[in-house]
Amino acid sequence: MNLESPKINVGKSPQEVFDFLSDVKNFEALMPENISKFEVLEKDKFLFALKGMPEIVLKKKEAIAPNKIVLGAAGGKLDFSLIGNITEIDETSSQVQLEFTGEFNPMMAMMIKSPISKFIETLATSIPNAI
Template structure:
């Protein structure tokens, strides 16, 4: 299952965004209003949103133009990638890309909440 957030333009350089998103603590400010708990862990974080199960993510890869988060749980295999494209020294195009391997039943249950989560993260990144 692949989901894409809308492309946005942020008034920060690619380096500033990568620096922000490679720190697990900084994700708390990007979470939706329905955040119920947030805990920083080794190279990642764990959080829960109202009406959703707890999710643990680890920062898997950081390069000069992307940050990839992966599920810290072996029962659900997925990744969330923040892709960055420099427009100028102070502006960057950002898009969130979700890739998950789910059975059809799970996909049906999680597709809409995941898209809403990605949209909310995108909205909050746009505000920084």
């Protein structure tokens, strides 16, 4: 399953956006209002939970400055990635798109498609105000 957020324009350079997304503690500022838990576990790993959903642990798997950050599931039964793609518009602005990829059975995919789409859209649209 592949889901993409809308492309969001950010009034910061790609490097500034990359640096912000590289620090996992900054993801707390991007979380939706229905977050029930957020905890940094290690320098590159954090746990979060949304009301009514199980806890999810994400770990930074790859960082290609200043264009790409890959977070992946760290443990748990589901294997997925959250990819932040950063594109330069000019020296002082960039465009960010979040991409969610994972292998799920059709029943699970049907159940999580809408909440995950909404979640990555919330994360992406929160970036310009959080940086």
